[in-house]
Amino acid sequence: xxxxxxxxxxxxVKSLDEAIPYYxxxxxxxxxxxEEVKDQRxxxxxxxxxxxxIELLETTDPEGPIGKFIEKRxxxxxxxxxxxxxxxxxxxxxxxxxxxxxxxxxxxxxxxLHIAFLHPKSSGSVLTEICEDKNK
Ligand code: ZN
Numbered sequence: 001x002x003x004x005x006x007x008x009x010x011x012x013v014k015s016l017d018e019a020i021p022y023y024x025x026x027x028x029x030x031x032x033x034x035e036e037v038k039d040q041r042x043x044x045x046x047x048x049x050x051x052x053x054i055e056l057l058e059t060t061d062p063e064g065p066i067g068k069f070i071e072k073r074x075x076x077x078x079x080x081x082x083x084x085x086x087x088x089x090x091x092x093x094x095x096x097x098x099x100x101x102x103x104x105x106x107x108x109x110x111x112x113l114h115i116a117f118l119h120p121k122s123s124g125s126v127l128t129e130i131c132e133d134k135n136k
Pocket of ligand 1: 129
């Protein structure tokens with residue numbers, strides 16, 4: 001498996017409207033996209049930091065994964081996403097190494113990426129995503 005860089009860091013927030021000003025006014029980053037990902041019941045806001053992005057996640061459903069995360073643990077870092085070259089190959093390689101995958105096949109994430117999550121039991125309790133930009 002070949003990881004090229006950290007694609008993004010996912011951060012759970014209660015409200016994009018309340019969170020975005022910190023990133024823009026304090027850190028001086030620019031929110032370049034806001035997108036709803038229905039499948040994951042979230043609204044996302046993106047900022048670029050070099051090759052890596054910050055992905056803010058606001059739930060659109062209290063029962064969704066981000067809604068439950070915030071209820072249990074509050075706002076904060078939710079997951080790390082690594083960019084890989086061949087996501088199908090990476091998934092089979094990890095399964096062959098005994099990694100428990102939440103997604104056994106890639107699904108569509110924000111920005112048209114193909115994504116798959118590892119189970120935190122297999123990734124040292126850090127919710128980990130791998131993703132591939134097939135448009136590149
Ligand atoms: Zn993500």
